[in-house]
Amino acid sequence: MRRRSGRLRNGRPRGPRRRTAHPATGTRTPLRAHGRAVAGAGRERLCADGHSTGPSPSFRSAAPLAGVLDKTFATRSPAEWRELLDSAGLTYGVVQTLDEFAHDPQLVANRILVPIEDGSAEPHLTIDSPVRLDHERKVPARPAPDLVEHTESVLRDLGYDDARVAELRKAEAIE
Numbered sequence: 001m002r003r004r005s006g007r008l009r010n011g012r013p014r015g016p017r018r019r020t021a022h023p024a025t026g027t028r029t030p031l032r033a034h035g036r037a038v039a040g041a042g043r044e045r046l047c048a049d050g051h052s053t054g055p056s057p058s059f060r061s062a063a064p065l066a067g068v069l070d071k072t073f074a075t076r077s078p079a080e081w082r083e084l085l086d087s088a089g090l091t092y093g094v095v096q097t098l099d100e101f102a103h104d105p106q107l108v109a110n111r112i113l114v115p116i117e118d119g120s121a122e123p124h125l126t127i128d129s130p131v132r133l134d135h136e137r138k139v140p141a142r143p144a145p146d147l148v149e150h151t152e153s154v155l156r157d158l159g160y161d162d163a164r165v166a167e168l169r170k171a172e173a174i175e
Contacts, residue, residue, distance in 0.1 A: 118143045148175045 085092045102125060107113040115123030117140050126141050151174050155165055168174045
């Protein structure tokens with residue numbers, strides 16, 4: 001008789017689960033893939049020490065494992081890690097530096113980074129607003145106003161007349 005709980009598989013007890021959830025993303029990756037990456041990094045002992053086996057391994061050993069991995073990641077260049085992780089069949093994401101982020105062609109192609117219309121020969125990029133409304137054109141990105149650029153117009157909007165603005169300027173309260 002087959003039990004519906006999933007404990008029996010082909011009449012035999014099911015073996016231990018061979019998958020673990022990543023603590024941050026909750027994604028599940030086969031432990032054999034982790035093993036390939038760990039072995040490729042020269043850290044086979046991690047698997048033997050029980051860091052990636054047993055119940056809830058990612059939560060129980062996350063802090064000590066993070067320290068070991070920080071030191072391990074410092075031993076190779078990002079290009080070497082990409083090659084190793086790709087060959088292990090692991091999904092990963094690269095944390096970019098600010099300079100890498102600012103020159104990422106994918107961010108420009110997807111209009112996440114857009115040029116500021118400031119008349120310069122080489123356009124400066126800024127992060128575009130993520131809000132997009134149907135049938136509405138977005139206002140093009142512009143440079144921020146210079147310091148005190150709009151002081152006089154703001155004061156006039158607040159009801160200050162020419163004489164009062166001149167008094168503030170004479171008292172050096174505004175430029």
